[in-house]
Amino acid sequence: QQQVKQSPQSLIVQKGGISIINCAYENTAFDYFPWYQQFPGKGPALLIAIRPDVSEKKEGRFTISFNKSAKQFSLHIMDSQPGDSATYFCAAIIQGAQKLVFGQGTRLTINP
Amino acid sequence: DVKVTQSSRYLVKRTGEKVFLECVQDMDHENMFWYRQDPGLGLRLIYFSYDVKMKEKGDIPEGYSVSREKKERFSLILESASTNQTSMYLCASRAGGADYGYTFGSGTRLTVV
Numbered sequence: 001q002q003q004v005k006q007s008p009q010s011l012i013v014q015k016g017g018i019s020i021i022n023c024a025y026e027n028t029a030f031d032y033f034p035w036y037q038q039f040p041g042k043g044p045a046l047l048i049a050i051r052p053d054v055s056e057k058k059e060g061r062f063t064i065s066f067n068k069s070a071k072q073f074s075l076h077i078m079d080s081q082p083g084d085s086a087t088y089f090c091a092a093i094i095q096g097a098q099k100l101v102f103g104q105g106t107r108l109t110i111n112p
Numbered sequence: 113d114v115k116v117t118q119s120s121r122y123l124v125k126r127t128g129e130k131v132f133l134e135c136v137q138d139m140d141h142e143n144m145f146w147y148r149q150d151p152g153l154g155l156r157l158i159y160f161s162y163d164v165k166m167k168e169k170g171d172i173p174e175g176y177s178v179s180r181e182k183k184e185r186f187s188l189i190l191e192s193a194s195t196n197q198t199s200m201y202l203c204a205s206r207a208g209g210a211d212y213g214y215t216f217g218s219g220t221r222l223t224v225v
Contacts, residue, residue: 006154043219102154
């Protein structure tokens with residue numbers, strides 16, 4: 001019940017295309033859902049996050065879509081660029097808990 | 113910006129050695145974490161600490177211990193390094209309360225030969 005399942009494990013998208021990464025969860029007590037971006041040789045960095053009281057959050061080319069009834073959330077990268085090539089992790093946490101639960105990660109490659 | 117600093121980017125150690133990985137954060141965060149990252153397995157939590165001298169096991173604590181004598185410093189100890197502990201080790205910190213964001217260090221790539 002504590003798991004967050006992320007798919008796909010790897011994704012190749014052409015420059016200018018839309019990249020979509022999906023996550024699903026079981027525990028309805030989760031109340032904060034961040035996405036992390038990790039470049040090779042670096043630690044993950046917070047990219048964008050959402051709470052379940054909204055269905056969508058947009059920051060520049062990055063959008064989180066949240067479907068509370070389906071217990072799913074996804075990251076959309078519009079106009080994908082080679083500089084977006086990285087590993088992306090979704091995560092979730094319960095209010096008052098100390099630790100995030102991470103998805104397995106998606107390695108995204110944007111071809112020029 | 114919060115900084116989480118891991119003392120070494122690359123380490124090569126021999127099987128059986130005792131290994132110390134150090135992590136320091138500069139923003140007075142209560143919570144600190146050690147993860148290991150392996151291809152296809154994502155981020156796996158080894159140990160975390162929510163206060164000085166307090167620690168809790170994560171998902172894969174076997175073969176590891178931790179120390180938190182000061183709030184800003186969280187050390188991961190491999191008591192007797194083995195080749196299956198070759199991995200990328202990531203430290204993270206987080207403030208208490210409603211701020212859920214983690215700040216990660218750049219990682220230590222440990223090779224045990």
